Amino acid sequence: MLVRNTIIYVILDIITKASALIILPLVTKNLSVENYGIYKIIMEMSILVVMISTFGIGSSISRYNFDKINMKRLYLIGYITSFLSIPFSIVFLSVLSFKYDIDIFISLIFSGIVFFTVFNSYTRIYFTINKKIKEFAIIKVFELSIFFISIALLDYFNYLNLYTLLISICGMIFTNTVLSYHYAKEIMNFFYKKSFYLAFKKIKTFSINSYYNGIIKYLNSNLEKFFFVIFLSGTQFGVYALAMTIGSIVRTSGSALFLSFAPIYYENNRQKRIDKNMKIYKLLFLLAPILYILFLYIVKFAWSYIIDNSYSNAYQYVSVLAFLYILEIYYGLAQYYYFQIKNTKFLLNFEIMFFCVYILTLLLVYFLIDLNLENILYLLVFISFIKFILLISKDRCHDMYKMIWLIILNILVLFLISKIIK
Incomplete structure (x- = not known):
């Protein structure tokens, strides 16, 4: 039942x-x-x-x-x-x-x-x-x-x-x-x-803390959208939004895939079977490029059948947005498996720090640096990469840190795929 x-x-x-x-x-x-x-x-x-x-x-x-x-x-x-x-x-x-x-x-x-x-x-x-x-x-x-x-x-x-x-x-x-x-x-x-x-x-303190944490995490994940609302025209935002909508398939399916391993992870952790968790990590990081390539080719094949021709400019941004969402999933994976119960104060401070980094970066782009939409998205990819690597580097004894070079190689492969398949 x-x-x-x-x-x-x-x-x-x-x-x-x-x-x-x-x-x-x-x-x-x-x-x-x-x-x-x-x-x-x-x-x-x-x-x-x-x-x-x-x-x-x-x-x-x-x-x-x-x-x-x-x-x-x-x-x-x-x-x-x-x-x-x-x-x-x-x-x-x-x-x-x-x-x-x-x-x-x-x-x-x-x-x-x-x-x-x-x-x-x-x-x-x-x-x-x-x-x-x-x-x-x-x-x-x-x-x-x-x-x-x-x-x-x-x-x-x-x-x-x-x-x-x-x-x-x-x-x-x-x-x-x-x-x-x-x-x-x-x-x-x-x-x-x-x-x-x-x-x-009775609920005031807990509600305020949950509210504050939720707002910070949400803005960290979606700050670029609100920046583009200001930065882009209505037509440009329409092109970006369509690519974002299609790219979000990666976010939804990827999150479901990663979280489906959570019960196995916690059972292994309880029984101190760290080697089995390492196998889970390796499987997930090896699956990601394969699923990413599959997704891009499906989009490439189906685009002309489901999307009106007036939106053709949006296609070039799908690969980089999907790449960005994969990094968000990786970061969520680290949060979920690494900080689920402990270190919540550190995690909140970490989120606030990168929230400030995102704002500063986007302000520099808006006022000083002349970048097109694709380059801005790749800049956000780079920041997300640094954010993820710094998070898993906090505890060098953690099993996720022990495979950091495999993770970095995985992300470099994803980057090359995003540049090749367009």
Whole structure:
């Protein structure tokens, strides 16, 4: 039962995350490159505003689920703070409207997407920690069906454009809200008056720490996107965003591959079978170039069949973005296997240090160094490489450090592949 529920949960989650890829042929056929860029800017900004609007409350709900705290009051805190996402959305879109063609109607849709996403996140946590997989599956299947059918119909009747695409996304998320209310009424009680502050006081410290850590890690992984929002025009960002969307296949599938080895790793670690963990590392680092080559050739073959010709410039950036995402996966691998339980303070300080390095580098590019998009991406690849090597060099007794030259050779091979296969 547990395995079946886990498989259902993972499959539905992957389909949800892959929805942008599934509708990609229809979107590129109907949207201009500039409008696609605006669409991706809005979606990326919505993720950032959602992160800012959660205040770490979701982490606290998961953390205190089995403690003697009235969970309904914690959910209430989350639902009430969801409304703060609306003014945050207005501020972000107001700033972006100075550069991009974003009207009031798009701003309203954006605010709706952000609000309902934050609101739904707490119900998702409720379904997850209480193992209500059936309810979660019903909601996901229903909302995804409505979304895909609406996109197909809009394309069929030639009504698919930036506005209708965003409305379809907002409608999908709102469908989730309505169905979530039906299946989770017990936690959606907005009439508590007593003990509200006491519940917040108990989770305040943990929420703030989780919030701070989450924001820093998210910005470290996505800072270049926000830089390109400022640095590039709408059309240029559309080209970059398409390459990023396709390159993200590597991030999603690669993360799933690496994390699938986690139970074996921890069992070996518990039984002090370090030699077997070394074999896992070597297997993963040997698989990476093979899977990378396979991915690039699949993209090369399928590009003309699924992507409109007006987006042809995006293809040249897919290889370097996929390379960048592989390095992010390597870094995540080091974090996950190396710092999962201990050294969290060091890891946070390390993240902050490289966050400052990224900002300084991007500011130098913006104001002093004249680089094109591809060279900027390779510069970010180099910084990610240094970041990963420094992390695994902290403990020279660790089994990952013992194969550092194999790792460096692996990354050099990936670099050569990224330059050759374009």
